[in-house]
Amino acid sequence: MKTIEIAVGIAIRETDSMEVLVAQRLQGSHLAGSWEFPGGKIDSGESPESALVREFSEELAVKPTHFELFTQINHRYPEREVSLSFYLVTQLDGEPVGAEGQRIAWVNMVELAELDVPAANQPIIEKLQAYLGRD
Numbered sequence: 001m002k003t004i005e006i007a008v009g010i011a012i013r014e015t016d017s018m019e020v021l022v023a024q025r026l027q028g029s030h031l032a033g034s035w036e037f038p039g040g041k042i043d044s045g046e047s048p049e050s051a052l053v054r055e056f057s058e059e060l061a062v063k064p065t066h067f068e069l070f071t072q073i074n075h076r077y078p079e080r081e082v083s084l085s086f087y088l089v090t091q092l093d094g095e096p097v098g099a100e101g102q103r104i105a106w107v108n109m110v111e112l113a114e115l116d117v118p119a120a121n122q123p124i125i126e127k128l129q130a131y132l133g134r135d
Contacts, residue, residue: 003082004083005082006084007039008036008086010086015106020109022038022104023036023102056092062096063093064089066089067087071086072084075119077119113129
C-alpha cells in the first residue's frame with residue numbers, strides 16, 4: 001500500500017475565543033461528510049509548504065502568509081495510508097470561501113471537539129487543545 005503524503009493547514013483566528021477553520025468533505029470523496037482541516041495531496045516534486053499554499057488557494061481562494069509546522073503523523077485507514085504534515089496558519093491573505101462547493105466554518109475548541117472528523121485528525125485536535133491551552 002502506497003503512502004499518500006498530505007499537507008494540512010490549521011488556520012487559527014482569535015475573536016472572543018480561539019477559532020479554527022474546518023471544511024466539510026464533499027460527497028463522493030473519501031470520508032465524505034466529515035469535517036477536516038483544509039489541505040490535500042503533495043504532488044511529486046512539491047514541498048509540503050508549497051502544497052499547503054496551493055491547496056488553500058484551490059480550496060479556499062486564500063493564501064496562507066504565515067505558517068509553521070505543528071506536527072507530523074502517519075495514519076492507516078483500511079483502504080489507504082496517509083502521512084500528514086500539519087501546519088499552524090496564523091495569517092491569511094483574503095477571506096476563505098468554499099471554492100470547490102464545500103461548506104466551511106470557523107469553530108471554537110468546544111465545537112471542534114464535537115464535529116465528526118476523520119480518525120487521523122482526532123489526536124491532532126487533542127494536541128491543538130493542549131497547545132492553545134483551551135478545552
